[in-house]
Amino acid sequence: MKSSEISFYIETLGCPKNIVDSRTMRSNLLQNGFKQSYDPENADVILINTCSFIKEAQESTIETIFDVLKIKNKKKNKNRKVGIVGCFAQQFPGEIEKEIPEVDFIMGTGKYHEISHLISQKFSIELKPLAFGDSITKQVDRPLLPPHAYFRIAQGCSRKCAFCIIPKIRGNLINFSLEEMKKQYKEEMAARTDDSPLREAIFVSQDTISTSIEDLRQFVEFFQNIEHIKWIRIHYLFPDKRVFEILKLMKQFSKIVPYLDIPFQHISAAILKKMNRPDDIELFKDIIKQALILNPEIEIRTAFIIGFPGETDQDVECIADFLRNQAIHKCSFFRYSHEIGTSAYENFKDDVPDDIKVERINYLREIHIQTRNELRARWIGQKTQLMLDEINPNEIIARRPQDSPDIDEVVYIRRDPKSLKKDYKSGDIVEGCLDNAMEYDWIGEITNDYHT
Ligand code: SF4
Numbered sequence: 001m002k003s004s005e006i007s008f009y010i011e012t013l014g015c016p017k018n019i020v021d022s023r024t025m026r027s028n029l030l031q032n033g034f035k036q037s038y039d040p041e042n043a044d045v046i047l048i049n050t051c052s053f054i055k056e057a058q059e060s061t062i063e064t065i066f067d068v069l070k071i072k073n074k075k076k077n078k079n080r081k082v083g084i085v086g087c088f089a090q091q092f093p094g095e096i097e098k099e100i101p102e103v104d105f106i107m108g109t110g111k112y113h114e115i116s117h118l119i120s121q122k123f124s125i126e127l128k129p130l131a132f133g134d135s136i137t138k139q140v141d142r143p144l145l146p147p148h149a150y151f152r153i154a155q156g157c158s159r160k161c162a163f164c165i166i167p168k169i170r171g172n173l174i175n176f177s178l179e180e181m182k183k184q185y186k187e188e189m190a191a192r193t194d195d196s197p198l199r200e201a202i203f204v205s206q207d208t209i210s211t212s213i214e215d216l217r218q219f220v221e222f223f224q225n226i227e228h229i230k231w232i233r234i235h236y237l238f239p240d241k242r243v244f245e246i247l248k249l250m251k252q253f254s255k256i257v258p259y260l261d262i263p264f265q266h267i268s269a270a271i272l273k274k275m276n277r278p279d280d281i282e283l284f285k286d287i288i289k290q291a292l293i294l295n296p297e298i299e300i301r302t303a304f305i306i307g308f309p310g311e312t313d314q315d316v317e318c319i320a321d322f323l324r325n326q327a328i329h330k331c332s333f334f335r336y337s338h339e340i341g342t343s344a345y346e347n348f349k350d351d352v353p354d355d356i357k358v359e360r361i362n363y364l365r366e367i368h369i370q371t372r373n374e375l376r377a378r379w380i381g382q383k384t385q386l387m388l389d390e391i392n393p394n395e396i397i398a399r400r401p402q403d404s405p406d407i408d409e410v411v412y413i414r415r416d417p418k419s420l421k422k423d424y425k426s427g428d429i430v431e432g433c434l435d436n437a438m439e440y441d442w443i444g445e446i447t448n449d450y451h452t
Pocket residue numbers: 157158159160161164165166167206207238
């Protein structure tokens with residue numbers, strides 16, 4: 001049997017970092033002659049790239065594993081194999097082996113380039129690597145890719161936030177080189193056709209500001225100089241002074257979008273100390289202030305963990321005040337999850353009951369919605385650049401530079417076939433106007449067809 005007779009399917013769970021790792025595995029498999037399948041029912045190998053961040057993610061991973069095993073157990077393909085890779089595999093290899101023996105192989109994080117070897121062993125075949133790109137261009141029926149792609153600028157994390165299991169799963173921070181970024185870009189472009197141009201490069205990592213600013217500048221410069229890329233987005237800024245360096249980069253490079261993704265995680269200094277996180281609230285405020293001075297159109301995204309051990313109503317009030325008085329445009333609230341292996345698990349009792357956590361989140365969400373609605377009001381009737389993400393017969397789904405795909409708002413544009421050009425395609429950038437704010441998203445229209 002040859003690798004070209006074996007097809008693979010990858011199911012990706014969790015965060016954008018996993019999307020990058022799946023792309024690395026895909027590229028490695030294609031380069032070694034395996035065929036990609038877009039339907040698990042037709043694949044000889046099904047890989048599940050898993051997430052293990054919090055209890056909910058672990059539950060959803062387990063659910064997916066059992067769904068995929070149902071496919072494996074269909075008698076259609078007796079040789080079909082299922083592999084569990086990524087964070088959950090790294091954290092619970094023994095448990096998977098013991099509790100789910102139908103799984104054929106387990107591979108943790110950091111070994112994505114070895115996936116072909118692992119699969120070749122399982123099928124007892126010899127690998128015959130192809131010249132780069134050969135196998136990829138032969139793939140037919142590829143689904144269209146969205147106009148954005150994620151680029152991982154570092155791996156792992158060396159911080160010690162008390163609630164977080166990631167450093168244990170992913171290891172200490174390893175910064176990537178410009179060469180690695182170029183390789184990721186090449187892999188991404190190999191997966192695309194003319195119908196799915198790449199327009200937006202999104203930098204992800206566990207802790208972006210731990211990459212040296214000089215490296216970051218080189219990465220930005222690389223993408224800034226690629227003509228077809230119009231937007232560069234930087235995710236996951238740890239709230240310390242180095243964020244000011246990122247603001248300087250924004251000023252210097254026109255393609256970096258006005259978007260600051262900075263998870264504060266809490267606003268009570270007492271809780272932040274217990275979380276082992278920066279607790280200088282005045283610095284948080286100054287970051288927001290300086291960002292808006294640099295560009296009043298910058299939108300801030302943050303996240304809070306609610307119900308950390310020992311959290312009181314007074315601690316929650318600190319977040320409430322912050323949300324009332326600061327320009328926070330987008331905010332996610334996560335229920336604290338007491339994870340085995342974290343220092344919070346070892347040192348504290350999970351003493352905030354679940355119903356109180358939910359109550360606090362609902363309370364804070366209401367306050368945020370109010371602030372958010374006030375901030376959004378200025379956009380009604382305003383012109384803005386829009387990236388067209390999805391073109392449907394009756395409707396186009398678009399996005400402002402201030403919105404990251406999959407987590408932030410979208411703009412729905414009703415399509416009137418008579419008045420709209422028919423040749424819009426995903427990735428076009430146009431001028432639009434926001435006519436109405438819905439509860440979360442927008443309704444808008446295209447006002448100028450310029451294509452950049
Ligand atoms: S910065 Fe903190 S929360 Fe983020 S991955 Fe590292 S340890 Fe976890």
